[in-house]
Amino acid sequence: MLRAVKITPKLVVRFAFLPFRKVRNPCLYCPGICIASCPTYLSSGNILLSPIGYARFHDIAREKCLKCWRCVQECPLGYNLPETYSKPVKISLRIVRPGRLILVADEEIDLQLAEHLSESLGTGLAVVKGVAERYNNGSPIEYKTLKKAKRVLSGAELAVACSPEVSHALGIDFLGIHLKDLGIKLNYEGPIHIPCLLKSQREKLLKSLEDAGVRPTFVDEEECIKLSIKENYLYLCPIAKKHGVRTIFDLISY
Ligand code: SF4
Ligand code: SF4
Structure with a gap:
């Protein structure tokens, strides 16, 4: 998958000066370094369905963006695009x-x-x-x-x-990540899926899974579960259960 963006001197200067400007939407200054990680863009090829499109058109974003936070992890400015769609939520x-x-x-x-x-x-x-x-x-x-x-x-x-x-x-x-602390053992060999929101915990997660008895034959970190589900994968998200596929929770013996 292509993940290259041409870093031109003009782009570097624009980014370097961002902290000194009153900027409401940094996406207006960027060619879309994040778009190669956006599942809706990759599956449609439509720029409107990419972080660049969503940054400009929140009505489309609210409906089409998967809120997977992948673009946030790629953005050099750490621009938290999905957090701009709706007003703050109280927890x-x-x-x-x-x-x-x-x-x-x-x-x-x-x-x-x-x-x-x-x-x-x-x-x-x-x-x-x-x-x-x-x-x-x-x-x-x-x-x-x-x-x-x-x-x-x-x-x-x-x-x-x-x-x-x-x-x-x-x-x-x-x-x-804490399967050992929880005394959980899993017995599985096959492909596994790393959830979008856990990409930053990837290494610790894989180590913990392997220590608990998971033997991954393939690690899929690209697909978003909200867009595509593979029947033969092992998923880590509880929401995958709604799609009738196997999750680590199904492998836990009580
Ligand atoms: S989210 Fe970040 S990387 Fe993506 S287009 Fe906006 S500024 Fe660029
Ligand atoms: S949150 Fe996910 S679907 Fe939405 S713009 Fe970012 S990468 Fe694309």
Whole structure:
């Protein structure tokens, strides 16, 4: 896949001066360094369905952008494009069951799964509200509510997210990184998918999966689960369960 962008002196100068200008939308200054990572652009070839198009037309973005945050990870300015689509969302977090180790679930995404896991593994459980809305609509989290949620979790020795969305939103590790701490063993050999939101945790995640008994024959980091699903893959996202494909949660023996 082509990931090259011609870095011209003019582009370097434009970027270098950005911090000194009053800029509302840095995408207007960039040729689209991120577009080779955008699943909707790669599948359509339509520039309107790329970060550049979404940065200019929020109505299209709200509907078509997958809110996968891939472009944010590629953008040299760290421009958080999906956070510009909608107004800030408030989140709230409550501890359902205290514990040294706490599983954190979103009320809409994976609460049932987390309740079952937490009971079986004997861990604490916390439920957060509002995270699904952020990844459905594209919105920042209201800072005060994020701070409060983190304060509530700070009493636990270790808090891990059951979904990539909660991990990304709260800045806590995904459960897949702590399989050993949770005493989880998995027996699987075959292709696996790394979720868009967990790309930055890739190395730790692969090591933990391998230590737990996963033997990947192929690691797919390009596809977004919201756009394409492969029946023979092992997925790490709880939302993959809705598509009837296998996830790491199906391999956990209780
Ligand atoms: S998000 Fe960043 S890399 Fe992508 S077009 Fe905008 S400024 Fe460029
Ligand atoms: S969040 Fe994903 S789908 Fe949306 S513009 Fe960025 S890379 Fe493309």
